[in-house]
Amino acid sequence: MRNPLVVGQRVYLRPLELSDAAEIAWHAATEAETFMERWRRPASPLAFEHWITDMHKQRPPDTICLAICLIRDDTLLGDVGLHEIDWVHRHAETGSWIGLKEYRGSGYGTEAKHLLLEYAFEHLHLHVLSSWVWEPNARSAAALLKQGYKPAGRTKWTEVQHGYYRDTLLFDVLREDWLAARDRANPAPSSREEMGEHG
């Protein structure tokens, strides 16, 4: 593992490096899904380099994005992040993206998100987190619920799809919500042996 910050069973989170920019740009170039309102567009590695450099200049940071990597061979799967961190009110917005489509739907994103929430709640001692999901992106909304987020409401008419204005859904998660979800995903060791690995 390279410079690990939080380590799970199959993946770990580490700081994004400038050398990741080309890989992330390739993820963007090969995006297969159309339901993500902002990400399906070609982006230059130069823009990602700039983003990574800027992010590491902030002290204290208002954005912390971390690379999701496979423990077994360090493959970069995508990234998770805390955005608009408010260090006084101790809240932030979360985001995640699995760039390699063959790793979607296999629990890697959920594991990475649990590591991000562990980092946010247990290391940074944030109190509450929010997340926005464009309404057509039902898969991400379902994943958030599985990770312990609760529906908080919506914001109207944010983006256009097929000629219709669509809403964006808002979710929030407190530490206790996340702990309960994590316990559901990772039962006590004796029962985990019976159920096998989750995801």
Place this chain on the structure above:
Amino acid sequence: MSSRLRATFLSGDTVYLRALVLEDKEHAIAWHPGPFPVNAAKAEEVLRDEHKSLSPRVQHLAIVRTHGDEIVGGARIWSDERWTDLNVTMAPALPDADELQAAALRLLIPWLRDEVEMMVTATSIASDQPVSIAAAEQLGMERTATLRQWLARPGGRIDQYRYEALNPDWRIEEPTDA
């Protein structure tokens, strides 16, 4: 005198709004968002940076008490052609901050929704600001979201509400699967 810049179309009995001017750098704590100190040099940098264009995506206005011309807050307005996000900041330690914020909302929301014709005008209001909440609802804004325990207050935490004013002149057709 900066009071000459009072926007006649954003003036009320309690407060009025005007463009920020360079002299406002001496009062940045009142209009600059956030609890951290902002000195005059930093405030000048912010003011010059925010006013590089005549039609910026972000407009930052001073909220000024009508009687006495004291700056009591700031309204930061982010907008594109159809969507606007309004962030109102009030000066610390004002005993009537909630009432002043409500007065500013009564000027800003009709302007953005009915005159500028924004499709959606959104703002956030803390759950311990009942006067502003009442003003938003009287203005026809809908509470579209509640973020639990979002804000820290001495001795505890409170929710934050998101309010949105939808412009009925935009004849939005809802998708059939919504």
